[in-house]
Amino acid sequence: MAQVLIVDDEPNILLSLEFLMQRSGFQVLTAATGAQAREHLEASHPDIVLLDISLPDTSGFELLEEIRANPACTSLPVIMLTAHGREVEKEKGIALGANDYVTKPFSTQELVTRVQSLLAQIPDGD
Structure with missing residues (x-):
């Protein structure tokens, strides 16, 4: 079962x-903060990340740069999910x-389809 990391500081959207x-x-x-997202990335190695741009402690852009700079995460799919x-x-x-950019408000079915599509492109390492 694929693991999704959702990073958004808005509790209702996160839920x-x-x-x-x-x-x-x-x-x-x-994760509601960049710091929490970093902990999950390090400890759990999710299969895909849904990343908001506006976070209280960092920007989603900065976190995306960190993800891409980490050799273990260079191929990790990231969907920016934002009101911007x-x-x-x-x-x-x-x-x-x-890998993708989804603007709020968004179609839930479209988001699920995009997540499934990106995950299907990843070679199975198991």
Whole structure:
């Protein structure tokens, strides 16, 4: 079962995404801060990350840069999930290494489909 790390500081979004991903058959880790996300990345090695841009202790962009700089995480799929819908922010996220960029509000089914699609592209290392 694939493991999804959801990083978002908005409790309602975190809860609804956690429920959605669990209902879709994923194991779920949640983090409300960049620091919590770093701990999960180090300890649990999730299969995919849903990453908000606006976090209380760092930006999602900075965290994405850290993920891409870590040799163990270079191929980890990351979907930026944010209310920042301006084209310049999307371009920045993609340029920094995000695999996809979803703007809030979003279709829950579309998000699940994007997660499944990215996970299907990963070679099975087991």
